Amino acid sequence: MPMLAELVDAVVxxxxxxxxxxxxxxxxxxxxxxxxxxxxxxxxxxxxRGAGGGARSVVV
Structure with missing residues (x-):
């Protein structure tokens, strides 16, 4: 199973x-x-909501 850091650019x-x-x-x-x-x-x-900018994925 991949680590979170490998899947997303940001976490909110x-x-x-x-x-x-x-x-x-x-x-x-x-x-x-x-x-x-x-x-x-x-x-x-x-x-x-706009703070994610161009992030690839955001997990909420």
């Missing part, structure tokens, strides 16, 4: 709440790349 962890969303974009090895967050009504969700 998301913590959702009623008013805000918080996400961390990390390398497959676990090293953090970015910490993203925002309000539900001010585009925070779109900002988090």
């Amino acid at each position: 962890g998301v913590d959702t709440h009623r008013d805000t969303h918080q996400a961390e974009l990390a390398l497959p090895t676990g090293s953090p790349v970015a910490d993203l967050g925002g309000g539900v009504v001010d585009g925070g969700q779109r900002r988090i």
Whole structure:
């Protein structure tokens, strides 16, 4: 079975709440790349979804 690091370019962890969303974009090895967050009504969700950029795969 292949290792995660061989299959994806990025991993995103998301913590959702009623008013805000918080996400961390990390390398497959676990090293953090970015910490993203925002309000539900001010585009925070779109900002988090766009953070993957051109990544080959994102596991959520």
